[in-house]
Amino acid sequence: MKAAFFKEHGGAEKILYDDYRDPVAEAGEVVVRVRACALNQVDMLLLDGRFPPPEGLPHVNGCEVTGTVEAVGAGVKGLAPGQRAIIFPGFSCGRCEYCLRGARTVCVRYGYLGAHKDGGYAELVKAPAANILPLPEAISFEAGAAVPMAMLTSWHALIAQAGCRPGQRVLVQAAGSGVGSAAIQIARLCGARVIATVGSDDKIDFARSLGAEHVVNYRTQDFVEETKRWSGKRGVDVVIEHIGGETFERSVYALARLGTLVSIGSHDTHWGRLDLRHVYSKNLRILGTNLGSITELETVLEHLVDGRLKPVVDRVFPLEDARAAVQHVLDRKNRGKVLVVP
Ligand SMILES: [Zn+2]
Structure with missing residues (x-):
């Protein structure tokens, strides 16, 4: 072959x-x-x-x-x-x-x-x-x-790990990626509100078209400041993070109290550091996840057939x-x- x-x-x-x-x-x-x-x-x-x-x-x-x-x-x-x-x-x-x-x-x-x-x-x-x-x-x-890796991983991260619920605010990193474009849609399907980051202005309309309410160019804007501004200084309930390094660290600072960061990759660097005071004083949860189950893949396919996820x-x-x-x-x-x- x-x-x-x-x-x-x-x-x-x-x-x-x-x-x-x-x-x-x-x-x-x-x-x-x-x-x-x-x-x-x-x-x-x-x-x-x-x-x-x-x-x-x-x-x-x-x-x-x-x-x-x-x-x-x-x-x-x-x-x-x-x-x-x-x-x-x-x-x-x-x-x-x-x-x-x-x-x-x-x-x-x-x-x-x-x-x-x-x-x-x-x-x-x-x-x-x-x-x-x-x-x-x-x-x-x-x-x-x-679907089988990108959309399934985002599904498992938001549904099984973060327990995403209606009305919550979700930050999705790198909306242009496979996991990012899936995560925006899945968070919206849950009834959550989404802020997303992109690396170039020509991806802003794309992220909006998937359901992001606010889109931040992380190269020209401070996404933590923008997240705080968008959420009335509160921060977000969930972050879907797959970049690593400073993006991982700053994503934690974008969380509201009792918030959850789900780490699903480390595409820029495998390393990340943290000011741990944010973690314990705000009772944050930092979870790791990879992929999902075959049953979840079947569920995602049903949503595709019915047109709820694209x-x-x-x-x-x-x-x-x-x-x-x-x-x-x-x-x-x-x-x-x-x-x-x-
Ligand atoms: Zn085994």
């Missing part, structure tokens, strides 16, 4: 488009013919070596995949070639203490499609049969590919132009998800 892979770490120029080993469906596994694969910030960490692929190089990125079932391994039931599919990107062992408690995303042997295994910047990809969900006819392959697809590149797609994300030009299509 053809795939876009890398043999050494670096920038977009390291992405090669060439022949690659075909995945083979072993017992309990399914090979999916990729119809669309979304890019993620974690792809950039895998590519540049900040998060080296655990199985080594060469490696194929791509954790958000839709397609059709191509082949099934021994013992796989209920899935047949040709069936439309969406892949749940988290792998867990099902046997460790955390899996048995139902917290599969903190499995001691947790892994991601496209990180711990080769992913979807390819014509074919394989995954355990338990990770394959039917993709409803009402959802296009391209719309579906924007995946935001910025641009679709042919797979052979994966290098340009990666550069587009690295340049932060995207508003919503960037896809590659074989």
Whole structure:
């Protein structure tokens, strides 16, 4: 098959488009013919070596995949070639203490499609049969590919972790990103009011169109001051944070008393510091989360079918132009998800 892979770490120029080993469906596994694969910030960490692929190089990125079932391994039931599919990107062992408690995303042997295994910047990809969900006819392959990591992570962060409620105020960092564009919509679906940040003025209307009431350009404005001004000096109840560094630190200062910050990524830097007096004197909660459950993914898909949530697809590149797609994300030009299509 053809795939876009890398043999050494670096920038977009390291992405090669060439022949690659075909995945083979072993017992309990399914090979999916990729119809669309979304890019993620974690792809950039895998590519540049900040998060080296655990199985080594060469490696194929791509954790958000839709397609059709191509082949099934021994013992796989209920899935047949040709069936439309969406892949749940988290792998867990099902046997460790955390899996048995139902917290599969903190499995001691947790892994991601496209990180711990080769992913979807390819014509074919394989995954355990338990990770394959039917993709409803009402959802296009391209719309579906924007969901299984970005929208699911934002859903889990806001609904399960932050317990977002009607009337609350929510700060969403980086509205132009996949998780940001999803988080604005999900917070609005909860009946919350949203302030969002963007890195350039040309993304302000985009953030408003998704439901943000107030939009701040974090390069030219102080988002903590703007948040305080927008909320009558009170601060917000929830922050969805995925940048790290100073953005993480200052996001905590934007919280109201009893507020919750959910950390779902560290795209600029893995580090962050805090004036801890804010944390204890305001009784703040700082939570971490990654992905969500298969059940939550099914719920998100239902909201898509009913039109209450809309995946935001910025641009679709042919797979052979994966290098340009990666550069587009690295340049932060995207508003919503960037896809590659074989
Ligand atoms: Zn486990």
